[in-house]
Amino acid sequence: MNEAHRFLRSRRSVRRFTSQPVARDTLFCILETATYAPSAHHRQHWRFVVLETSEAKTRLADAMGAEFERDLTDDGLNLADVHAQVARSRNRILGAPVAIVLCFDSSAGDDYADETRQRAEWLMGAQSVALAGLQFLQAVHAEDLGGVWTCGPLFAPEAVRRALKIPSRWEPQALILIGHPAQIPAPRPRKPVEEVTVFL
Ligand SMILES: Cc1cc2nc3c(=O)[nH]c(=O)nc-3n(C[C@H](O)[C@H](O)[C@H](O)COP(=O)(O)O)c2cc1C
Numbered sequence: 001m002n003e004a005h006r007f008l009r010s011r012r013s014v015r016r017f018t019s020q021p022v023a024r025d026t027l028f029c030i031l032e033t034a035t036y037a038p039s040a041h042h043r044q045h046w047r048f049v050v051l052e053t054s055e056a057k058t059r060l061a062d063a064m065g066a067e068f069e070r071d072l073t074d075d076g077l078n079l080a081d082v083h084a085q086v087a088r089s090r091n092r093i094l095g096a097p098v099a100i101v102l103c104f105d106s107s108a109g110d111d112y113a114d115e116t117r118q119r120a121e122w123l124m125g126a127q128s129v130a131l132a133g134l135q136f137l138q139a140v141h142a143e144d145l146g147g148v149w150t151c152g153p154l155f156a157p158e159a160v161r162r163a164l165k166i167p168s169r170w171e172p173q174a175l176i177l178i179g180h181p182a183q184i185p186a187p188r189p190r191k192p193v194e195e196v197t198v199f200l
Helices: 003-009 024-034 054-074 079-094 115-142 157-164
Strands: 046-051 098-105 146-150 170-179 181-183
Touching: 003 115, 024 046, 024 115, 046 054, 046 115, 054 079, 054 098, 054 157, 079 170, 098 115, 115 146, 115 170, 157 170
Parallel strands: none
Antiparallel strands: 046 098, 098 170, 146 170
Protein backbone atom coordinates (compact mmCIF):
# COMPACT_ATOMS: atom_id res chain seq x y z
CA MET A 1 0.00 0.00 0.00
CA ASN A 2 1.41 3.42 -0.89
CA GLU A 3 1.36 6.60 1.20
CA ALA A 4 -1.74 8.02 -0.50
CA HIS A 5 -3.79 4.96 0.43
CA ARG A 6 -2.44 5.04 3.97
CA PHE A 7 -3.44 8.70 4.20
CA LEU A 8 -6.96 8.14 2.87
CA ARG A 9 -7.52 5.24 5.26
CA SER A 10 -6.26 7.18 8.29
CA ARG A 11 -9.08 9.77 8.33
CA ARG A 12 -11.32 9.43 11.37
CA SER A 13 -14.54 11.11 12.42
CA VAL A 14 -13.22 13.45 15.11
CA ARG A 15 -15.88 14.66 17.56
CA ARG A 16 -13.82 16.38 20.27
CA PHE A 17 -11.81 19.50 19.62
CA THR A 18 -9.44 21.79 21.49
CA SER A 19 -10.38 25.47 21.75
CA GLN A 20 -7.60 26.42 19.31
CA PRO A 21 -9.16 28.30 16.39
CA VAL A 22 -8.80 27.19 12.77
CA ALA A 23 -6.85 29.77 10.76
CA ARG A 24 -8.98 31.44 8.08
CA ASP A 25 -6.44 30.80 5.28
CA THR A 26 -6.29 27.09 6.21
CA LEU A 27 -10.08 26.95 6.14
CA PHE A 28 -10.15 28.71 2.78
CA CYS A 29 -7.66 26.21 1.35
CA ILE A 30 -9.78 23.29 2.65
CA LEU A 31 -12.90 24.78 1.06
CA GLU A 32 -11.07 25.27 -2.22
CA THR A 33 -9.85 21.64 -2.22
CA ALA A 34 -13.43 20.50 -1.56
CA THR A 35 -14.52 22.26 -4.76
CA TYR A 36 -12.24 19.96 -6.75
CA ALA A 37 -14.72 17.13 -6.15
CA PRO A 38 -16.41 15.81 -9.29
CA SER A 39 -19.98 16.92 -9.93
CA ALA A 40 -22.77 15.98 -12.31
CA HIS A 41 -22.48 18.07 -15.51
CA HIS A 42 -19.79 19.95 -13.57
CA ARG A 43 -22.58 22.04 -12.04
CA GLN A 44 -20.81 22.25 -8.64
CA HIS A 45 -24.07 22.10 -6.70
CA TRP A 46 -22.32 22.49 -3.31
CA ARG A 47 -22.71 25.58 -1.14
CA PHE A 48 -20.95 26.10 2.18
CA VAL A 49 -22.24 28.19 5.08
CA VAL A 50 -19.30 28.70 7.45
CA LEU A 51 -20.02 29.47 11.11
CA GLU A 52 -16.99 30.75 12.97
CA THR A 53 -18.56 32.90 15.69
CA SER A 54 -20.27 31.57 18.81
CA GLU A 55 -23.20 33.84 17.98
CA ALA A 56 -23.78 32.06 14.64
CA LYS A 57 -23.19 28.60 16.13
CA THR A 58 -25.64 29.39 18.96
CA ARG A 59 -28.30 30.47 16.46
CA LEU A 60 -27.92 27.16 14.64
CA ALA A 61 -27.80 25.08 17.85
CA ASP A 62 -30.95 26.80 19.18
CA ALA A 63 -32.87 26.26 15.94
CA MET A 64 -31.85 22.62 15.52
CA GLY A 65 -32.26 21.97 19.27
CA ALA A 66 -35.90 23.12 19.23
CA GLU A 67 -36.72 20.77 16.34
CA PHE A 68 -34.76 17.89 17.91
CA GLU A 69 -36.56 18.38 21.22
CA ARG A 70 -39.95 18.31 19.48
CA ASP A 71 -39.08 15.13 17.53
CA LEU A 72 -37.78 13.29 20.61
CA THR A 73 -40.82 14.34 22.65
CA ASP A 74 -43.13 13.13 19.85
CA ASP A 75 -41.21 9.82 19.94
CA GLY A 76 -42.33 9.47 23.58
CA LEU A 77 -38.87 9.77 25.16
CA ASN A 78 -38.90 10.84 28.81
CA LEU A 79 -38.15 14.50 29.48
CA ALA A 80 -34.77 13.92 31.15
CA ASP A 81 -33.49 11.90 28.17
CA VAL A 82 -34.85 14.49 25.73
CA HIS A 83 -33.00 17.27 27.53
CA ALA A 84 -29.79 15.21 27.80
CA GLN A 85 -29.77 14.41 24.07
CA VAL A 86 -30.58 17.98 23.05
CA ALA A 87 -27.85 19.33 25.36
CA ARG A 88 -25.31 16.85 23.96
CA SER A 89 -26.09 17.91 20.39
CA ARG A 90 -25.91 21.60 21.34
CA ASN A 91 -22.59 21.18 23.18
CA ARG A 92 -21.08 19.40 20.21
CA ILE A 93 -21.94 22.31 17.91
CA LEU A 94 -20.75 24.96 20.33
CA GLY A 95 -17.62 22.93 21.16
CA ALA A 96 -16.38 22.92 17.57
CA PRO A 97 -14.25 25.89 16.48
CA VAL A 98 -15.89 25.89 13.05
CA ALA A 99 -19.23 24.47 11.90
CA ILE A 100 -20.05 24.25 8.21
CA VAL A 101 -23.56 23.71 6.89
CA LEU A 102 -23.11 21.84 3.65
CA CYS A 103 -25.93 22.74 1.27
CA PHE A 104 -27.20 21.56 -2.07
CA ASP A 105 -28.29 24.22 -4.56
CA SER A 106 -30.96 22.21 -6.33
CA SER A 107 -31.44 25.01 -8.88
CA ALA A 108 -27.98 24.18 -10.30
CA GLY A 109 -29.31 21.06 -12.06
CA ASP A 110 -31.50 20.63 -15.13
CA ASP A 111 -35.31 20.60 -15.02
CA TYR A 112 -37.32 17.75 -16.52
CA ALA A 113 -41.06 17.39 -17.06
CA ASP A 114 -41.09 13.73 -15.98
CA GLU A 115 -40.69 12.61 -12.39
CA THR A 116 -38.14 9.85 -13.08
CA ARG A 117 -35.58 12.12 -14.70
CA GLN A 118 -36.27 14.93 -12.26
CA ARG A 119 -35.58 12.58 -9.35
CA ALA A 120 -32.41 11.29 -11.01
CA GLU A 121 -31.24 14.87 -11.59
CA TRP A 122 -31.92 15.78 -7.94
CA LEU A 123 -30.05 12.69 -6.76
CA MET A 124 -27.07 13.48 -9.01
CA GLY A 125 -26.83 16.89 -7.40
CA ALA A 126 -27.08 15.46 -3.88
CA GLN A 127 -24.42 12.86 -4.74
CA SER A 128 -22.15 15.65 -6.00
CA VAL A 129 -22.57 17.57 -2.74
CA ALA A 130 -21.73 14.44 -0.73
CA LEU A 131 -18.54 14.00 -2.75
CA ALA A 132 -17.55 17.57 -1.92
CA GLY A 133 -18.26 16.73 1.73
CA LEU A 134 -15.88 13.79 1.66
CA GLN A 135 -13.24 15.80 -0.18
CA PHE A 136 -13.69 18.49 2.50
CA LEU A 137 -13.14 15.95 5.29
CA GLN A 138 -10.03 14.56 3.59
CA ALA A 139 -8.68 18.11 3.14
CA VAL A 140 -9.33 18.73 6.85
CA HIS A 141 -7.32 15.58 7.58
CA ALA A 142 -4.54 16.75 5.25
CA GLU A 143 -4.18 19.82 7.51
CA ASP A 144 -3.86 17.58 10.61
CA LEU A 145 -7.22 18.88 11.73
CA GLY A 146 -10.21 16.71 12.56
CA GLY A 147 -13.79 16.77 11.41
CA VAL A 148 -17.06 14.91 11.52
CA TRP A 149 -20.05 14.83 9.22
CA THR A 150 -23.31 15.11 11.14
CA CYS A 151 -26.77 14.77 9.70
CA GLY A 152 -28.91 17.02 11.97
CA PRO A 153 -29.78 19.64 9.29
CA LEU A 154 -31.50 16.95 7.18
CA PHE A 155 -34.13 16.68 9.93
CA ALA A 156 -34.64 20.43 10.35
CA PRO A 157 -33.88 22.05 6.97
CA GLU A 158 -36.37 24.92 7.30
CA ALA A 159 -35.25 25.81 10.82
CA VAL A 160 -31.60 25.82 9.71
CA ARG A 161 -32.39 27.97 6.68
CA ARG A 162 -34.38 30.46 8.75
CA ALA A 163 -31.82 30.68 11.55
CA LEU A 164 -28.92 31.35 9.19
CA LYS A 165 -30.84 33.26 6.49
CA ILE A 166 -29.81 30.72 3.88
CA PRO A 167 -31.39 31.21 0.42
CA SER A 168 -34.52 29.11 -0.02
CA ARG A 169 -33.08 27.05 -2.90
CA TRP A 170 -30.10 25.90 -0.79
CA GLU A 171 -31.05 22.58 0.82
CA PRO A 172 -29.07 21.90 4.03
CA GLN A 173 -27.58 18.41 3.72
CA ALA A 174 -25.14 18.10 6.61
CA LEU A 175 -23.33 19.90 9.38
CA ILE A 176 -19.58 19.35 9.36
CA LEU A 177 -17.76 20.20 12.59
CA ILE A 178 -14.03 20.80 12.43
CA GLY A 179 -11.16 21.85 14.64
CA HIS A 180 -7.90 20.72 16.19
CA PRO A 181 -8.49 17.19 17.51
CA ALA A 182 -8.68 16.70 21.27
CA GLN A 183 -9.22 13.00 20.77
CA ILE A 184 -8.79 10.85 17.66
CA PRO A 185 -11.02 7.77 17.75
CA ALA A 186 -9.70 4.30 16.99
CA PRO A 187 -10.38 3.06 13.46
CA ARG A 188 -13.78 1.45 13.02
CA PRO A 189 -13.67 -1.96 11.36
CA ARG A 190 -14.68 -2.17 7.71
CA LYS A 191 -16.61 -4.92 6.01
CA PRO A 192 -14.24 -6.95 3.90
CA VAL A 193 -14.18 -6.09 0.21
CA GLU A 194 -15.35 -9.65 -0.58
CA GLU A 195 -18.55 -8.99 1.40
CA VAL A 196 -19.45 -5.72 -0.33
CA THR A 197 -18.30 -6.47 -3.86
CA VAL A 198 -19.23 -8.75 -6.69
CA PHE A 199 -16.71 -9.33 -9.44
CA LEU A 200 -18.39 -10.40 -12.67
C1 LIG B 1 -24.23 10.59 5.89
C2 LIG B 1 -23.49 10.51 7.20
C3 LIG B 1 -24.12 10.92 8.36
C4 LIG B 1 -23.43 10.89 9.58
N1 LIG B 1 -24.05 11.39 10.68
C5 LIG B 1 -23.36 11.45 11.85
C6 LIG B 1 -23.95 12.08 12.97
O1 LIG B 1 -25.07 12.61 12.92
N2 LIG B 1 -23.24 12.11 14.13
C7 LIG B 1 -21.99 11.56 14.21
O2 LIG B 1 -21.38 11.62 15.28
N3 LIG B 1 -21.39 10.98 13.14
C8 LIG B 1 -22.04 10.91 11.97
N4 LIG B 1 -21.44 10.36 10.86
C9 LIG B 1 -20.07 9.80 10.97
C10 LIG B 1 -20.10 8.27 11.02
O3 LIG B 1 -20.59 7.85 12.27
C11 LIG B 1 -18.68 7.72 10.80
O4 LIG B 1 -18.25 8.09 9.50
C12 LIG B 1 -18.61 6.22 10.91
O5 LIG B 1 -18.91 5.81 12.23
C13 LIG B 1 -17.22 5.65 10.55
O6 LIG B 1 -16.21 6.24 11.34
P1 LIG B 1 -14.97 7.00 10.66
O7 LIG B 1 -15.52 8.15 9.85
O8 LIG B 1 -14.14 7.47 11.82
O9 LIG B 1 -14.25 6.02 9.79
C14 LIG B 1 -22.10 10.38 9.64
C15 LIG B 1 -21.47 9.97 8.45
C16 LIG B 1 -22.16 10.03 7.25
C17 LIG B 1 -21.45 9.62 5.99
